[in-house]
Every structure is written in C-alpha cells, then in structure tokens.
Amino acid sequence: MHQSATPSVRSSIAPLTQLDQEVDQPKKIKLTSREKEVLMWSSVGKSSWEIARIISCTEAGVNYHFCNIRRKxxxxSRWIALVKALEQGLIRMP
Incomplete structure (x- = not known):
C-alpha cells in the first residue's frame, strides 16, 4: 500500500483551548450612563438635535457620544451600534 505524506485530517485537529473559546465570544462592551441614554432615545427615533434638547446638551455633544459608541x-453606523447594544442587553427598548 502507498502511504500518503500528508498527515490525516483527524490528527491535525487540535482540541479547543480556553483562548480559542474566548475568541468566539463577543468582547464585553461597557457604555457610560450617558451613552446608554443617547442610544435609548435613538431607539425611539429621536434625532441628535432632539436628543440634545431632551438631555440638555449640545447636538455636537450627542454626536460625540455616538462617535464613542460606534468606536466601542x-x-x-449608529443603527448597527444600537442593534448590538440591544443584542448584548446593554439597553432596552422603552
């Protein structure tokens, strides 16, 4: 019989290590209370201008929070960030 020079597939599969399992799980995101508040108002369709009026800050301040949220x-997109925050249970729809 002819022996193949390549190792079998079974022998090349290593067991999962703890590090491998951690890679598969999403990184835990921490949002400030103000970031959560901004996302919550966004979830009900409020614009940056409207959120600024509600929470008594500037529109630029709200956009700054959205920038930090998107970076985290x-x-x-703020909408994708909103979906991820909802999926991870960081905020709830009112």
Missing part, C-alpha cells in the same frame, strides 16, 4: 462597537 467597532461599527460605522
């Missing part, structure tokens, strides 16, 4: 989630 590694996304480019």
């Amino acid at each position: 989630f590694g996304v480019r």
Whole structure:
C-alpha cells in the first residue's frame, strides 16, 4: 500500500483551548450612563438635535457620544451600534 505524506485530517485537529473559546465570544462592551441614554432615545427615533434638547446638551455633544459608541462597537453606523447594544442587553427598548 502507498502511504500518503500528508498527515490525516483527524490528527491535525487540535482540541479547543480556553483562548480559542474566548475568541468566539463577543468582547464585553461597557457604555457610560450617558451613552446608554443617547442610544435609548435613538431607539425611539429621536434625532441628535432632539436628543440634545431632551438631555440638555449640545447636538455636537450627542454626536460625540455616538462617535464613542460606534468606536466601542467597532461599527460605522449608529443603527448597527444600537442593534448590538440591544443584542448584548446593554439597553432596552422603552
């Protein structure tokens, strides 16, 4: 019989280590209370201008919070960040 020079598939599969299991789980995101508040108002359809009036800050301040939120989630859209925050249980729909 001819022996193959390549190892079998079964022998090349290593058992999962703790490090491998941690890679599969999403990174735990921490949001400030103000970031959560901004996302909550966004979830009910409020614009940056409206959120600024509600929480008594500037529109630029609200956009600053959205910038930090998007950076923390590694996304480019506030809507995707909102979905991820809801999925991870960081905020709830009112």
